[in-house]
Amino acid sequence: MSNPTQSPDGRTLVYQRGGAPWWRKGYRGSANAELWAYDFAGQKSRRLTTFDGNDAWPLWSRDGKSLFYVSDRPRQPSLWKMNADGTRARLCLEFADDDIQYPGISRDGRTLVYEYDHRLWTLSTEEGARPVEVTVTLPDPMPLPPDKQETVTAGASE
Numbered sequence: 001m002s003n004p005t006q007s008p009d010g011r012t013l014v015y016q017r018g019g020a021p022w023w024r025k026g027y028r029g030s031a032n033a034e035l036w037a038y039d040f041a042g043q044k045s046r047r048l049t050t051f052d053g054n055d056a057w058p059l060w061s062r063d064g065k066s067l068f069y070v071s072d073r074p075r076q077p078s079l080w081k082m083n084a085d086g087t088r089a090r091l092c093l094e095f096a097d098d099d100i101q102y103p104g105i106s107r108d109g110r111t112l113v114y115e116y117d118h119r120l121w122t123l124s125t126e127e128g129a130r131p132v133e134v135t136v137t138l139p140d141p142m143p144l145p146p147d148k149q150e151t152v153t154a155g156a157s158e
Helices: none
Strands: 002-006 012-017 034-039 044-047 055-060 066-071 078-083 090-093 100-105 111-116 119-124
Antiparallel strands (some): 002 012, 055 066, 078 090
């Protein structure tokens, strides 16, 4: 089990079961990742996804009625959304040249963040939203002190 996330009402835990490494693009087999839901009251798990590929990194919508996740259907790992019961999976965002990885969601559930093309991007959870690149500016590195070499002989003993 990996990437567990609890529903906003605290009744359900959705998690990823299985999972070939993300870099095994297009993997199909017994180690593929699927999403499962655990009901705390009934103490039972049920499978949410049945795609013969990888479905990973589940994230709850703010109202708890749907889940965002990354799936490699039909080609590249892309951002998908489905109802919380596993029905009505639909593509939200796809890029033709690289994967969407490591998604997260804001505390208020209004914004998704993910890595694409070695950069950070955000996407509003509203239908029809467009991705926005996050500009990360780092300060210049601190200057290193100059190298110093000393020979110390005074007061030395074996």
